[in-house]
Amino acid sequence: MSTPSYLSRDRHGAYVFRITIPKSLRPLFAGKLCIRKSLTTYNRREAARLAIALAAEYLNGFEMLVENKEIKAVKESLKKIEGQMFRNGSRLKAKRVIKDELFEKLVARLRSACPEAGIAQIEQTVKNEDLDIVLEVLADLTGDSELANHFDREISKLNKEIKELELTESILQHNYSEARLVRQDDARSPNLNSISSTNESVFLSKPITQIVETYLEHKRGNNAKLGRGVVNGLDHSIKDFIFICGDLKANEVTPEIARTFRDDLLRMPKYRSKGELKGCTKNDLLSKSWDESQLLTPTTVAERLRYITEMFKWLVRVYGLARNPFIELKVASAARGYNVFSIVDLNHLYASELYSPDSTYFQSKRTNASYWWLCLVAMYTGARAGELNQLELKRDIKSENGIHYFHLQEDSVSVKSKAAFRRVPIHSKLIEIGILEYFEKLKKAGMKRVFEGFALRDVASKSMSAYFQRYRERNFPAWIGDKKVLHSFRTTFINQVLHGKSKIATHHLQEVVGHEPSQLKSTSDYVRGAPIERLKEVVEAVTFDGLDIDHLKGGWKALMFK
Incomplete structure (x- = not known):
């Protein structure tokens, strides 16, 4: 592919922007024939994006100088942006009103179904705005899971629309501020040699809350399929930084401030915006002594730092920030260490109330076939919860x-890495229990997803993980201290293959579970694309000797479409 116009390379291979100055304007630039500016990147795609933006800026400046239309253009731009801000603000206000009304309807429906003795507890739950708990209680009290799902869908849709309008509002405010800065200086002719440096200086003096929106636009421009997990991860990271350090300007953040952020975050409890911790200040939280289990894990803190570090790298590269204050920060991370399920654990699980047709839990209107299949499919595929919840029947x-x-x-799922795009054969034990028949019944009923009983939210794994956590607390509280969670089925699957009787090549196991080559100590010449028969051997190596689940055959049928 040919190099885009305005681009060349310097002797080190970095891309350089170059634009020719119109002949009539050269006297204003000391006779120069062209303007050159280093883009400080070796990435062709990034360079092309920056060059296009700079070219538009300089060409517009040339035109203004030639035709003397700068003042008029800025005034028209301000007027246009003001109109856009008014219309967007009206829509945002209307959506927020609709959301408040919908939430009030939900609360009214919940209170009407609630026994008198539980009203105080319900009011506290609503006050904390924990939507998942509110919807779960509603379904339990009314026996109508579809009503709860209806509220979930409508509120989630409104939240998405509000988020998009808030993003638009932030961008418009940014554009309006930029236009006003130009208008204040409109009496002077623009010096095009300083256009970019002036904009960079102004941008770096903005608060981080404004900078992050521009950064997200940059990320979306380079990745049309930017996942909600990335957006939410950055959002949590920025909120934590502002909570601890304040909404500082980008050029005010020093390495000392960055270290303070890391150290204080390691002393912060989980869920600080919920329950009793909601409304506490930073000093309130740091002054208390927390058990290690109550604190944010080193892995979470490292993840927060990674998101912010990447944003400051972008500021250094694109806007000329002097240095990245987060670049050398490290977190001593402890291994997550999810424990595996023993055969005794699994036998107890598949003898529990979810798999006992005579139990009140099994007969509850809220219990569905998706709940019943979750542990079995996770155990015999080693797939992540977020991957399972996105599976569609036809696709x-x-x-x-x-x-x-x-x-x-x-095109199917939002996954953790490119290695997660893969084929996972269905275990013969799942087929024996009746999973193919289950798929057919779902298709005939017009269902789209394999696990329709679980809501599919921004974080795909959330509803599944939350359900398993509730079931674990209800039936197996000892597993909490043992660190046995839904993800432990994946760990158990991998251990079964690695320590089983069958000799399975490590890179074939990697392909089935979606691990990167660096994981499980793979060789450097690792190549994907094993025949489906070879992948089937990997899955069938999971035998669970001593596990008795013959009684489960067809047990899911009583839970279909309750």
């Missing part, structure tokens, strides 16, 4: 050479 259930498999494709 992701396939067959090759008589082998049925889940096809996790780039």
